[in-house]
Amino acid sequence: MTGLEIKLREALELLEKKHLKRTVYAPFSGQEKPKNWIDFSSNDYLGLAQDAFLKDRSKEWLSLYGSGVGSSRLVSGSLSPFLEVERVLAHFHGKERALVFASGWQCNVAALSCIINFARETYLEEPLVFTDRLNHASLHYGCALGGARQIRFRHNDLNHLKERLQSCQHKKGQRFIVTESVFSMDGDQVDIDSLLELAQQFSAFVYVDEAHACGLYGPEGRGFSYGKPGCAVVMGTLSKAFGGFGGYVATSAALCEWLVNKSSGFIHTTALPPAVWGALSAALEKIPSMRYERQELVEKAQFVRQKFRAMGLNIAQSTTHIIPVIFSSSAQALRVAECLKTYGIYTVAIRPPTVPVGQSRIRFTLCAFHQWKDIEILCQAMAEIISELQIEEGAEERSSR
Numbered sequence: 001m002t003g004l005e006i007k008l009r010e011a012l013e014l015l016e017k018k019h020l021k022r023t024v025y026a027p028f029s030g031q032e033k034p035k036n037w038i039d040f041s042s043n044d045y046l047g048l049a050q051d052a053f054l055k056d057r058s059k060e061w062l063s064l065y066g067s068g069v070g071s072s073r074l075v076s077g078s079l080s081p082f083l084e085v086e087r088v089l090a091h092f093h094g095k096e097r098a099l100v101f102a103s104g105w106q107c108n109v110a111a112l113s114c115i116i117n118f119a120r121e122t123y124l125e126e127p128l129v130f131t132d133r134l135n136h137a138s139l140h141y142g143c144a145l146g147g148a149r150q151i152r153f154r155h156n157d158l159n160h161l162k163e164r165l166q167s168c169q170h171k172k173g174q175r176f177i178v179t180e181s182v183f184s185m186d187g188d189q190v191d192i193d194s195l196l197e198l199a200q201q202f203s204a205f206v207y208v209d210e211a212h213a214c215g216l217y218g219p220e221g222r223g224f225s226y227g228k229p230g231c232a233v234v235m236g237t238l239s240k241a242f243g244g245f246g247g248y249v250a251t252s253a254a255l256c257e258w259l260v261n262k263s264s265g266f267i268h269t270t271a272l273p274p275a276v277w278g279a280l281s282a283a284l285e286k287i288p289s290m291r292y293e294r295q296e297l298v299e300k301a302q303f304v305r306q307k308f309r310a311m312g313l314n315i316a317q318s319t320t321h322i323i324p325v326i327f328s329s330s331a332q333a334l335r336v337a338e339c340l341k342t343y344g345i346y347t348v349a350i351r352p353p354t355v356p357v358g359q360s361r362i363r364f365t366l367c368a369f370h371q372w373k374d375i376e377i378l379c380q381a382m383a384e385i386i387s388e389l390q391i392e393e394g395a396e397e398r399s400s401r
Protein backbone atom coordinates (compact mmCIF):
# COMPACT_ATOMS: atom_id res chain seq x y z
CA MET A 1 0.00 0.00 0.00
CA THR A 2 1.36 3.44 -0.85
CA GLY A 3 1.82 6.14 1.76
CA LEU A 4 -1.10 8.05 0.29
CA GLU A 5 -3.36 5.02 0.58
CA ILE A 6 -2.41 4.59 4.25
CA LYS A 7 -3.35 8.23 4.82
CA LEU A 8 -6.64 7.65 3.00
CA ARG A 9 -7.47 4.74 5.28
CA GLU A 10 -6.74 6.86 8.34
CA ALA A 11 -8.93 9.66 7.01
CA LEU A 12 -11.76 7.18 6.37
CA GLU A 13 -11.45 5.76 9.88
CA LEU A 14 -11.76 9.26 11.26
CA LEU A 15 -14.95 9.83 9.25
CA GLU A 16 -16.33 6.57 10.60
CA LYS A 17 -15.57 7.62 14.18
CA LYS A 18 -17.43 10.89 13.65
CA HIS A 19 -20.46 9.05 12.18
CA LEU A 20 -19.84 10.85 8.91
CA LYS A 21 -18.69 8.00 6.68
CA ARG A 22 -20.89 7.28 3.67
CA THR A 23 -21.29 3.89 2.02
CA VAL A 24 -22.77 2.85 -1.29
CA TYR A 25 -24.91 -0.20 -0.78
CA ALA A 26 -28.00 -1.69 -2.35
CA PRO A 27 -30.84 -1.36 0.13
CA PHE A 28 -33.23 -3.24 -2.09
CA SER A 29 -32.91 -5.42 -5.12
CA GLY A 30 -34.95 -3.65 -7.81
CA GLN A 31 -38.23 -5.51 -7.92
CA GLU A 32 -38.39 -6.21 -4.20
CA LYS A 33 -38.50 -2.53 -3.38
CA PRO A 34 -42.19 -1.74 -3.74
CA LYS A 35 -43.25 -4.91 -1.92
CA ASN A 36 -41.04 -4.90 1.11
CA TRP A 37 -40.25 -1.30 1.82
CA ILE A 38 -41.99 1.99 2.10
CA ASP A 39 -39.40 4.29 0.63
CA PHE A 40 -39.44 7.83 2.04
CA SER A 41 -36.04 8.76 0.62
CA SER A 42 -36.79 8.79 -3.09
CA ASN A 43 -36.95 11.82 -5.38
CA ASP A 44 -39.23 9.97 -7.79
CA TYR A 45 -41.88 12.44 -6.62
CA LEU A 46 -44.57 11.60 -9.16
CA GLY A 47 -43.78 7.90 -9.26
CA LEU A 48 -42.96 8.19 -12.96
CA ALA A 49 -39.79 6.08 -12.76
CA GLN A 50 -42.05 3.01 -12.57
CA ASP A 51 -44.75 4.30 -14.90
CA ALA A 52 -45.73 1.96 -17.73
CA PHE A 53 -46.18 4.82 -20.21
CA LEU A 54 -42.61 6.03 -19.65
CA LYS A 55 -41.15 2.53 -19.61
CA ASP A 56 -42.86 1.63 -22.88
CA ARG A 57 -41.67 4.79 -24.61
CA SER A 58 -38.21 4.19 -23.24
CA LYS A 59 -38.17 0.63 -24.61
CA GLU A 60 -39.52 1.84 -27.93
CA TRP A 61 -36.74 4.43 -28.33
CA LEU A 62 -34.18 1.88 -27.19
CA SER A 63 -35.15 -0.52 -29.96
CA LEU A 64 -35.60 2.24 -32.55
CA TYR A 65 -32.35 4.12 -31.89
CA GLY A 66 -30.08 1.79 -29.89
CA SER A 67 -28.64 1.66 -26.40
CA GLY A 68 -26.31 4.60 -26.95
CA VAL A 69 -25.60 7.26 -29.55
CA GLY A 70 -21.85 6.91 -29.50
CA SER A 71 -20.91 10.58 -29.62
CA SER A 72 -21.56 14.04 -28.28
CA ARG A 73 -24.50 16.23 -29.29
CA LEU A 74 -22.25 18.25 -31.57
CA VAL A 75 -20.89 15.24 -33.43
CA SER A 76 -23.56 12.68 -34.32
CA GLY A 77 -25.30 12.25 -30.96
CA SER A 78 -28.15 14.66 -31.63
CA LEU A 79 -30.99 12.72 -33.19
CA SER A 80 -33.95 14.70 -34.51
CA PRO A 81 -36.37 13.32 -31.85
CA PHE A 82 -34.01 14.72 -29.19
CA LEU A 83 -34.36 18.19 -30.66
CA GLU A 84 -38.12 17.82 -30.63
CA VAL A 85 -38.03 16.81 -26.94
CA GLU A 86 -35.98 19.93 -26.15
CA ARG A 87 -38.52 22.02 -28.03
CA VAL A 88 -41.35 20.59 -25.92
CA LEU A 89 -39.30 21.11 -22.75
CA ALA A 90 -38.75 24.78 -23.65
CA HIS A 91 -42.47 25.16 -24.26
CA PHE A 92 -43.23 23.46 -20.91
CA HIS A 93 -41.30 26.29 -19.22
CA GLY A 94 -42.53 29.04 -21.51
CA LYS A 95 -38.96 29.71 -22.67
CA GLU A 96 -37.46 30.10 -26.13
CA ARG A 97 -35.19 27.11 -25.87
CA ALA A 98 -34.07 24.29 -23.59
CA LEU A 99 -30.82 22.38 -23.53
CA VAL A 100 -30.41 18.94 -21.95
CA PHE A 101 -27.20 18.04 -20.12
CA ALA A 102 -25.90 14.69 -18.89
CA SER A 103 -27.15 15.31 -15.33
CA GLY A 104 -28.55 18.06 -13.17
CA TRP A 105 -25.23 18.37 -11.35
CA GLN A 106 -23.33 18.65 -14.60
CA CYS A 107 -25.83 21.16 -15.94
CA ASN A 108 -25.42 23.54 -13.01
CA VAL A 109 -21.64 23.29 -13.08
CA ALA A 110 -21.40 23.63 -16.85
CA ALA A 111 -24.05 26.27 -17.51
CA LEU A 112 -23.51 28.54 -14.52
CA SER A 113 -19.74 28.66 -14.91
CA CYS A 114 -20.09 29.44 -18.59
CA ILE A 115 -22.53 32.32 -18.00
CA ILE A 116 -20.41 33.83 -15.23
CA ASN A 117 -17.28 33.63 -17.36
CA PHE A 118 -19.07 35.31 -20.23
CA ALA A 119 -20.10 38.21 -17.99
CA ARG A 120 -16.52 38.66 -16.78
CA GLU A 121 -15.05 38.59 -20.28
CA THR A 122 -17.72 40.92 -21.64
CA TYR A 123 -17.73 43.63 -18.98
CA LEU A 124 -14.10 43.23 -17.88
CA GLU A 125 -15.28 43.45 -14.29
CA GLU A 126 -15.62 40.78 -11.59
CA PRO A 127 -19.19 39.43 -11.66
CA LEU A 128 -21.08 39.78 -8.37
CA VAL A 129 -22.70 36.44 -7.65
CA PHE A 130 -25.24 36.47 -4.81
CA THR A 131 -26.03 32.97 -3.58
CA ASP A 132 -28.23 31.45 -0.92
CA ARG A 133 -26.03 29.91 1.74
CA LEU A 134 -27.82 26.56 1.42
CA ASN A 135 -27.69 26.29 -2.37
CA HIS A 136 -27.00 22.82 -3.75
CA ALA A 137 -23.36 21.74 -4.12
CA SER A 138 -23.60 21.82 -7.92
CA LEU A 139 -24.49 25.53 -7.81
CA HIS A 140 -21.44 26.17 -5.63
CA TYR A 141 -19.23 24.25 -8.06
CA GLY A 142 -20.71 26.17 -10.98
CA CYS A 143 -19.78 29.45 -9.30
CA ALA A 144 -16.33 28.12 -8.38
CA LEU A 145 -15.61 26.97 -11.94
CA GLY A 146 -16.76 30.38 -13.13
CA GLY A 147 -14.06 31.85 -10.84
CA ALA A 148 -16.66 33.78 -8.84
CA ARG A 149 -16.23 34.65 -5.22
CA GLN A 150 -19.76 34.09 -3.99
CA ILE A 151 -21.52 36.75 -1.97
CA ARG A 152 -23.61 34.53 0.26
CA PHE A 153 -26.82 35.63 1.90
CA ARG A 154 -28.49 33.91 4.84
CA HIS A 155 -30.69 31.04 3.83
CA ASN A 156 -33.91 32.23 2.20
CA ASP A 157 -33.49 35.66 3.78
CA LEU A 158 -34.34 38.26 1.15
CA ASN A 159 -33.70 41.15 3.55
CA HIS A 160 -30.16 39.93 3.88
CA LEU A 161 -29.91 39.56 0.11
CA LYS A 162 -31.06 43.17 -0.22
CA GLU A 163 -28.42 44.32 2.25
CA ARG A 164 -25.77 42.44 0.31
CA LEU A 165 -26.95 43.94 -2.99
CA GLN A 166 -26.94 47.41 -1.47
CA SER A 167 -23.48 47.01 -0.03
CA CYS A 168 -22.15 46.25 -3.53
CA GLN A 169 -23.99 49.09 -5.24
CA HIS A 170 -20.77 50.96 -6.02
CA LYS A 171 -19.32 47.97 -7.89
CA LYS A 172 -19.65 47.64 -11.64
CA GLY A 173 -19.72 43.92 -12.43
CA GLN A 174 -22.75 42.01 -13.70
CA ARG A 175 -24.97 40.94 -10.79
CA PHE A 176 -26.29 37.39 -10.55
CA ILE A 177 -28.75 35.93 -8.06
CA VAL A 178 -28.52 32.16 -7.84
CA THR A 179 -31.07 30.22 -5.81
CA GLU A 180 -33.13 27.08 -5.62
CA SER A 181 -36.90 27.51 -5.71
CA VAL A 182 -37.61 24.57 -3.38
CA PHE A 183 -34.60 23.84 -1.21
CA SER A 184 -33.45 20.26 -1.43
CA MET A 185 -32.59 19.63 2.19
CA ASP A 186 -35.02 21.92 4.02
CA GLY A 187 -38.11 21.70 1.83
CA ASP A 188 -38.80 25.41 2.16
CA GLN A 189 -39.40 27.65 -0.83
CA VAL A 190 -38.21 31.00 -1.99
CA ASP A 191 -40.60 33.94 -2.35
CA ILE A 192 -39.92 34.18 -6.05
CA ASP A 193 -41.88 37.39 -6.69
CA SER A 194 -40.03 39.32 -4.00
CA LEU A 195 -36.73 37.93 -5.23
CA LEU A 196 -37.54 39.05 -8.76
CA GLU A 197 -38.43 42.53 -7.54
CA LEU A 198 -35.02 42.80 -5.92
CA ALA A 199 -33.36 41.45 -9.04
CA GLN A 200 -35.07 44.09 -11.11
CA GLN A 201 -34.17 46.86 -8.69
CA PHE A 202 -30.49 45.90 -8.79
CA SER A 203 -30.35 44.71 -12.44
CA ALA A 204 -29.42 41.17 -11.43
CA PHE A 205 -29.55 38.15 -13.72
CA VAL A 206 -31.59 35.40 -12.02
CA TYR A 207 -30.66 31.71 -12.21
CA VAL A 208 -33.23 29.48 -10.50
CA ASP A 209 -32.68 25.80 -9.80
CA GLU A 210 -36.12 24.18 -9.83
CA ALA A 211 -34.84 20.61 -9.42
CA HIS A 212 -37.32 19.90 -6.62
CA ALA A 213 -40.20 21.96 -7.99
CA CYS A 214 -40.49 21.01 -11.67
CA GLY A 215 -43.34 18.61 -12.26
CA LEU A 216 -44.91 19.49 -8.91
CA TYR A 217 -45.47 23.19 -8.43
CA GLY A 218 -46.62 26.12 -10.51
CA PRO A 219 -49.30 25.86 -13.19
CA GLU A 220 -49.46 22.23 -14.39
CA GLY A 221 -46.20 21.51 -12.60
CA ARG A 222 -44.19 23.95 -14.70
CA GLY A 223 -42.30 25.30 -11.70
CA PHE A 224 -42.54 28.46 -9.62
CA SER A 225 -40.70 30.43 -12.29
CA TYR A 226 -43.31 29.74 -14.95
CA GLY A 227 -44.65 32.91 -16.55
CA LYS A 228 -42.02 35.05 -14.80
CA PRO A 229 -39.67 36.40 -17.47
CA GLY A 230 -37.42 37.82 -14.72
CA CYS A 231 -36.14 34.27 -14.16
CA ALA A 232 -33.57 34.38 -16.93
CA VAL A 233 -32.49 30.77 -16.52
CA VAL A 234 -34.67 27.97 -15.18
CA MET A 235 -32.67 24.90 -14.36
CA GLY A 236 -34.29 21.53 -13.81
CA THR A 237 -33.41 17.90 -13.42
CA LEU A 238 -34.98 14.94 -15.16
CA SER A 239 -34.02 12.59 -12.34
CA LYS A 240 -36.66 13.57 -9.81
CA ALA A 241 -40.34 14.27 -10.69
CA PHE A 242 -39.58 13.50 -14.35
CA GLY A 243 -38.71 9.92 -13.37
CA GLY A 244 -35.67 9.65 -15.63
CA PHE A 245 -32.20 11.06 -15.82
CA GLY A 246 -30.41 14.22 -16.99
CA GLY A 247 -30.54 17.94 -16.35
CA TYR A 248 -31.47 20.99 -18.37
CA VAL A 249 -31.72 24.72 -18.64
CA ALA A 250 -34.68 26.51 -20.17
CA THR A 251 -33.79 30.04 -21.19
CA SER A 252 -33.33 32.35 -24.18
CA ALA A 253 -32.30 31.04 -27.57
CA ALA A 254 -29.15 33.18 -27.47
CA LEU A 255 -28.00 31.83 -24.13
CA CYS A 256 -28.60 28.23 -25.22
CA GLU A 257 -26.68 28.86 -28.40
CA TRP A 258 -23.81 30.28 -26.35
CA LEU A 259 -23.76 27.17 -24.12
CA VAL A 260 -23.73 24.95 -27.21
CA ASN A 261 -20.66 26.82 -28.37
CA LYS A 262 -18.78 27.40 -25.14
CA SER A 263 -19.90 25.11 -22.35
CA SER A 264 -17.43 22.25 -21.99
CA GLY A 265 -19.93 20.21 -19.94
CA PHE A 266 -22.25 20.24 -22.95
CA ILE A 267 -19.71 19.99 -25.74
CA HIS A 268 -17.24 17.41 -24.48
CA THR A 269 -19.49 14.61 -23.33
CA THR A 270 -21.58 11.94 -24.98
CA ALA A 271 -25.29 12.59 -25.48
CA LEU A 272 -27.74 10.81 -23.19
CA PRO A 273 -28.97 7.45 -24.51
CA PRO A 274 -32.22 7.20 -26.51
CA ALA A 275 -34.07 5.27 -23.78
CA VAL A 276 -33.57 8.25 -21.44
CA TRP A 277 -34.82 10.71 -24.05
CA GLY A 278 -37.80 8.45 -24.70
CA ALA A 279 -38.78 8.48 -21.03
CA LEU A 280 -38.44 12.27 -21.03
CA SER A 281 -40.68 12.66 -24.06
CA ALA A 282 -43.36 10.55 -22.33
CA ALA A 283 -42.95 12.42 -19.00
CA LEU A 284 -43.50 15.73 -20.78
CA GLU A 285 -46.76 14.41 -22.23
CA LYS A 286 -47.95 13.12 -18.90
CA ILE A 287 -46.90 15.66 -16.27
CA PRO A 288 -49.21 18.59 -17.12
CA SER A 289 -52.30 16.42 -16.56
CA MET A 290 -51.15 14.94 -13.23
CA ARG A 291 -53.05 17.47 -11.14
CA TYR A 292 -54.64 14.81 -8.93
CA GLU A 293 -51.21 13.43 -7.91
CA ARG A 294 -49.93 16.95 -7.24
CA GLN A 295 -52.93 17.83 -5.09
CA GLU A 296 -52.69 14.57 -3.11
CA LEU A 297 -49.02 15.21 -2.49
CA VAL A 298 -49.75 18.66 -1.10
CA GLU A 299 -52.37 17.21 1.25
CA LYS A 300 -50.22 14.33 2.43
CA ALA A 301 -47.26 16.62 3.05
CA GLN A 302 -49.43 19.00 5.05
CA PHE A 303 -50.67 16.08 7.15
CA VAL A 304 -47.14 14.78 7.88
CA ARG A 305 -45.81 18.24 8.71
CA GLN A 306 -48.64 18.77 11.19
CA LYS A 307 -48.10 15.36 12.80
CA PHE A 308 -44.34 15.82 13.07
CA ARG A 309 -44.71 19.31 14.54
CA ALA A 310 -47.20 17.99 17.07
CA MET A 311 -44.58 15.40 18.12
CA GLY A 312 -42.22 18.31 18.84
CA LEU A 313 -39.91 17.43 15.95
CA ASN A 314 -37.78 20.08 14.29
CA ILE A 315 -38.88 20.17 10.64
CA ALA A 316 -37.22 23.52 9.89
CA GLN A 317 -39.33 25.77 7.65
CA SER A 318 -40.60 23.03 5.35
CA THR A 319 -43.68 23.94 3.33
CA THR A 320 -43.41 21.23 0.68
CA HIS A 321 -43.25 17.47 0.11
CA ILE A 322 -39.64 17.50 1.40
CA ILE A 323 -39.82 17.25 5.17
CA PRO A 324 -36.58 17.19 7.14
CA VAL A 325 -36.43 16.08 10.74
CA ILE A 326 -33.35 17.63 12.27
CA PHE A 327 -31.55 15.88 15.13
CA SER A 328 -29.00 17.03 17.65
CA SER A 329 -26.32 14.67 16.32
CA SER A 330 -25.39 12.52 13.33
CA ALA A 331 -25.45 9.47 15.60
CA GLN A 332 -29.06 10.17 16.54
CA ALA A 333 -30.12 10.66 12.92
CA LEU A 334 -28.44 7.36 12.00
CA ARG A 335 -30.15 5.62 14.89
CA VAL A 336 -33.63 6.84 13.97
CA ALA A 337 -33.08 5.80 10.34
CA GLU A 338 -32.09 2.32 11.57
CA CYS A 339 -35.15 2.11 13.84
CA LEU A 340 -37.42 3.09 10.94
CA LYS A 341 -36.15 0.08 9.01
CA THR A 342 -37.71 -2.21 11.59
CA TYR A 343 -41.07 -0.72 10.55
CA GLY A 344 -40.29 -1.40 6.88
CA ILE A 345 -39.57 2.28 6.27
CA TYR A 346 -36.52 3.20 4.25
CA THR A 347 -34.87 6.58 4.83
CA VAL A 348 -31.31 7.75 5.17
CA ALA A 349 -29.57 10.07 7.59
CA ILE A 350 -28.21 13.11 5.78
CA ARG A 351 -25.07 14.38 7.48
CA PRO A 352 -22.41 17.05 7.00
CA PRO A 353 -21.02 18.14 4.61
CA THR A 354 -24.34 17.77 2.73
CA VAL A 355 -26.01 19.73 5.54
CA PRO A 356 -24.40 22.15 8.02
CA VAL A 357 -22.60 20.72 11.05
CA GLY A 358 -25.04 20.14 13.92
CA GLN A 359 -27.99 19.77 11.53
CA SER A 360 -27.93 16.09 10.61
CA ARG A 361 -31.35 15.00 9.59
CA ILE A 362 -33.61 12.49 8.05
CA ARG A 363 -35.00 13.93 4.87
CA PHE A 364 -38.44 12.46 4.30
CA THR A 365 -39.73 12.88 0.78
CA LEU A 366 -43.36 12.25 -0.03
CA CYS A 367 -44.16 10.82 -3.43
CA ALA A 368 -47.27 10.07 -5.44
CA PHE A 369 -46.81 6.32 -4.88
CA HIS A 370 -47.32 6.67 -1.12
CA GLN A 371 -50.75 5.55 0.04
CA TRP A 372 -52.47 7.16 3.01
CA LYS A 373 -51.81 3.98 4.96
CA ASP A 374 -48.04 4.42 4.32
CA ILE A 375 -48.28 7.93 5.70
CA GLU A 376 -50.05 6.63 8.80
CA ILE A 377 -47.39 3.93 9.30
CA LEU A 378 -44.70 6.61 9.04
CA CYS A 379 -46.31 8.90 11.60
CA GLN A 380 -47.00 6.05 13.99
CA ALA A 381 -43.42 4.75 13.65
CA MET A 382 -41.91 8.17 14.27
CA ALA A 383 -44.08 8.71 17.35
CA GLU A 384 -43.01 5.36 18.81
CA ILE A 385 -39.32 5.72 17.95
CA ILE A 386 -39.08 9.24 19.30
CA SER A 387 -40.72 8.37 22.59
CA GLU A 388 -38.58 5.22 22.91
CA LEU A 389 -35.36 7.09 22.19
CA GLN A 390 -36.21 9.75 24.72
CA ILE A 391 -36.68 7.06 27.35
CA GLU A 392 -33.36 5.48 26.34
CA GLU A 393 -31.55 8.78 26.34
CA GLY A 394 -32.91 9.51 29.77
CA ALA A 395 -31.59 6.13 30.93
CA GLU A 396 -28.18 6.83 29.41
CA GLU A 397 -28.01 10.21 31.08
CA ARG A 398 -28.93 8.70 34.44
CA SER A 399 -26.42 5.90 34.19
CA SER A 400 -23.63 8.23 33.15
CA ARG A 401 -24.17 10.54 36.09
Ligand code: PMP
Residues within 6 Å of the ligand: 103, 104, 105, 106, 108, 136, 138, 180, 184, 209, 211, 212, 237, 238, 239, 246, 247
Ligand atom coordinates in the same frame (compact mmCIF):
# COMPACT_ATOMS: atom_id res chain seq x y z
N1 PMP B 1 -29.92 20.81 -7.99
C1 PMP B 1 -30.49 20.43 -6.84
C2 PMP B 1 -31.17 21.46 -6.01
C3 PMP B 1 -30.44 19.09 -6.43
O1 PMP B 1 -31.00 18.72 -5.28
C4 PMP B 1 -29.80 18.15 -7.26
C5 PMP B 1 -29.74 16.67 -6.92
N2 PMP B 1 -29.91 16.28 -5.69
C6 PMP B 1 -29.22 18.59 -8.44
C7 PMP B 1 -29.31 19.93 -8.78
C8 PMP B 1 -28.49 17.64 -9.34
O2 PMP B 1 -29.40 16.91 -10.09
P1 PMP B 1 -29.05 15.46 -10.66
O3 PMP B 1 -29.36 14.49 -9.57
O4 PMP B 1 -29.91 15.34 -11.85
O5 PMP B 1 -27.59 15.45 -10.99
